[in-house]
Amino acid sequence: MPSKLSLVTATLAAIFASTAPAQIPANCSRMYEVVADDTCDIISAAQNVSTFQLAHVNAAVINPDCTNLWVGEVTICLGLNGQDCTSTHKIVSGDSCWDIFVTEGIDLATLLANNPNVDNACSNIYPDEVICTASEVIAYDP
Structure with a gap:
């Protein structure tokens, strides 16, 4: 019979193995790795990217209310080549x-x-x- 620790370890390993990294578009001009306390507005202000652009480029990664940003787990694209507003x-x-x-x-x-x-x-x-x-x-x- 497996120990509780080995069951927990196996469960965590299965969860992390099934979490595929986000797909960064091939034409991404800038990337950013989420850090502690990030929100879409904080990232947008610090990285000179509009809140709309951040959500639009990462629609497959960031949910509509921007509550699924996890430290070190999500790398996001800030803009696409030819479609990157930095002003x-x-x-x-x-x-x-x-x-x-x-x-x-x-x-x-x-x-x-x-x-x-x-x-x-x-x-x-x-x-x-x-x-x-x-x-x-x-x-x-x-």
Whole structure:
């Protein structure tokens, strides 16, 4: 009869063996390994990647509410070649799209095109969200 320790060891080994590493897209331009206390917004702000882009590029890895980031277990792609917006703005309380596009010197149409998660009235932006402020439209492939 196996000991409790060997059963626990065997169970853990099976769990880790069945957890396949995330597939990084071949055209990934930047990668990042998750560290303690990371959230999608923290990663986005620190790595100059919009919250939308991070979620879009890693849709197969990061769940919609970004609660499945585990230290050392997940390496994520920050942007794809030709689709990597590194010009970003971290939303602070009171920000409006007007403030952002005036401050960043871009037009509203470009701001909205590069941030398809933001509605036309910019009523769904929130503090700590990171948005793309590139002056040219980034064509995100579906």
